[in-house]
Amino acid sequence: MSITDVTSSTPAAFGANAKPAPAKGPDAATSGTAAPTIGRNGTVDMVSLSPDAVRAMKAGAISFTVPKADEAAVKDPVAARMETMLARRDYDLKQADYMREAMGMLRQTLNLPEDQPIFLGGAAHGLLDKLAAKNGLSKPEMPDALRAAGVKDPFAEDADAESGVIGVGMPNSGKEMQVVFDRLGLAGWSAKTDDPLRMIALKDGSDHSGPLLGAIKEGTLGRLTDTRPDQGASLWAVTDRDGESNARVLASVRSVGMDDVATDMATNLLKGLKGLFAGD
Incomplete structure (x- = not known):
């Protein structure tokens, strides 16, 4: 009919x-x-x-049969915008609380002092979420109103990136250190507890500097590693073998004004990351 x-x-x-x-x-x-x-x-x-x-x-x-009206179609636009604004405020507050607690866990795990500002990028966000989940801390869910408005978690895509970065700074000094790591490389290294890591300084005239620097720039670490020589920066390659042709670069360390502590800090940080990967 x-x-x-x-x-x-x-x-x-x-x-x-x-x-x-x-x-x-x-x-x-x-x-x-x-x-x-x-x-x-x-x-x-x-x-x-x-x-x-x-x-x-x-x-x-x-x-x-009287069809039900589509709620989205009849909703007042002003009310819809207000609902989105309130949902965003509530989500931002919950996200801030989550990040504060999760970063506290990360500081404790990586032995990072409270007075040193730190920042994360790439796969480091995924590690933070895993660490929080292991300690019973749940990440806030994105409200439906925000999803409908097209809002996305800014860290969701980075969580599974091939590389990540953890930066550490010294307050009011301009000094900083950045450790960029190969997520899959470190995950494989974490399963081999007997393999030590080596930090090799990349200096002009060194036989190892050219190939290792090329491996950093052309590999997964290149996206996040700052290889510019300005600001008096120093750069290291972290490998699983000392200078061998088949050595794999698992991380890079860049220091501005922190050369005296960069080796110890980077080593401790990478050991902490190893523990996180080993717990996966």
């Missing part, structure tokens, strides 16, 4: 004194035209029924 929507071109009658026109022709009950009804506002409603519908009504076999 097909349904055709027909809109009459005949103007409707308006006004409180409007009277329905008398039916002409055959009886309405047999012709399929129901008697018009007058609404509370004086409007006249005229319903035309097919002969089949009239017979179904007489037999008591007809029913009507």
